[in-house]
Every structure is written in structure tokens, then in C-alpha cells.
Amino acid sequence: EDQVTQSPEALRLQEGESSSLNCSYTVSGLRGLFWYRQDPGKGPEFLFTLYSAGEEKEKERLKATLTKKESFLHITAPKPEDSATYLCAVFNDYKLSFGAGTTVTVRA
Amino acid sequence: ETGVTQSPTHLIKTRGQQVTLRCSSQSGHNTVSWYQQALGQGPQFIFQYYREEENGRGNFPPRFSGLQFPNYSSELNVNALELDDSALYLCASSPSGWGEAFFGQGTRLTVV
Numbered sequence: 001e002d003q004v005t006q007s008p009e010a011l012r013l014q015e016g017e018s019s020s021l022n023c024s025y026t027v028s029g030l031r032g033l034f035w036y037r038q039d040p041g042k043g044p045e046f047l048f049t050l051y052s053a054g055e056e057k058e059k060e061r062l063k064a065t066l067t068k069k070e071s072f073l074h075i076t077a078p079k080p081e082d083s084a085t086y087l088c089a090v091f092n093d094y095k096l097s098f099g100a101g102t103t104v105t106v107r108a
Numbered sequence: 109e110t111g112v113t114q115s116p117t118h119l120i121k122t123r124g125q126q127v128t129l130r131c132s133s134q135s136g137h138n139t140v141s142w143y144q145q146a147l148g149q150g151p152q153f154i155f156q157y158y159r160e161e162e163n164g165r166g167n168f169p170p171r172f173s174g175l176q177f178p179n180y181s182s183e184l185n186v187n188a189l190e191l192d193d194s195a196l197y198l199c200a201s202s203p204s205g206w207g208e209a210f211f212g213q214g215t216r217l218t219v220v
Binding site: 034042095 | 141148158213
């Protein structure tokens, strides 16, 4: 069965303090790794899809990378509006299997 | 282009009752999936519908059932509600059976 583990569970950052979130996965046949952002009480918002090891994607202050066993979401010079829960998911067959998420809090 | 919309946004039901949640897919998307998200957890896959047929199912009992309509909107039905069914229910649509899935804002179901 597909397994996705995210670390740390929570991350408190000072505005401007860059950091990385980790997503390690075990899947029989990876067809894509997805990153989502989720604000409290809202649905996940799509950020990135990565398909093969070595692939990188960027959006504003976020950069996602992928290896054969894990993915990283780098947050560069975060702002308070980057505070959210970041979810990682692997796509296999027809479904997404999610990790429990990393809750990021950025203080001004 | 409209996004994924779900209704209602909040719902309170009594244990043993039945509930129907609704989802309108994003324009042009023929695949819809439903997920259950308990507090502090990641979403868990319930099932997927592709062109009105169930295309895959997660580890949920048969009292969780669904429908997809010709316009690709969808319903999630849950019978004999239990307290543990309290969660955020998310609908996601995608333009094909795989790839990027776009989520609605969710329906918060509370079973008392």
C-alpha cells in the first residue's frame, strides 16, 4: 500500500527565514507527486506536480524538488501569508494518497 | 472558467441519519473523486467516478455511495451515519482519470 510521510508536523518560521519541508513516499508505481496548500477549513489548493526524479518546479517563494524516494518543498524568504498546511500526495492508479501535512506558521 | 463548488458548506446530522453532499465539477472535467479529511489528517480517498461509472474505491464501507450525472456533477451519499463520519468531505475534479485534481472548498459534516 502507498505510504506518504511528511516532516516536520509543524514549522514555525520568522518572516524571511527560509526552510524546507520533507515528503518521503513508498509507492509501487509513481505516476506523479503533488503538492497542495490548505488553509484552515478550506479545500486543498493545487501547487505543483512532479513526475520524475530530478524534476524541479517553482512558484513565487516555493520550489518543489523530487528524488526517487522523497520530495522537498523549499520556502524562500517566507511571508506571513505563506502560513498554511502543506500537503504532499502521490498519484497511483486512480487516487491520491496524502500525507498528514506540515503546518507552517510564519511570524512577522 | 468556474471552479469546483460543493454544497452545503456545513451540515449537522444525528447518528443513524442519511446525508447527501453535492459537487459541481470544474468546466471540462469528466472525472470526480471524493475524499474524507478528519481533523489533523490528510484527505483519505473514498471513490472516483469517470463518465458516470465508479472507477475506483478506497477502504470505505458500502454505506458510502455516490453518483455522477451526465453534466459531471456528483453526489456523495452516506447512510446510517456514525459519530466517526464527522469530517471535512472534499470533492475533486480532473480533466481525465489522472493528473492534477482540483478541490472544492469542502463540506464540514458533524454527526451528533
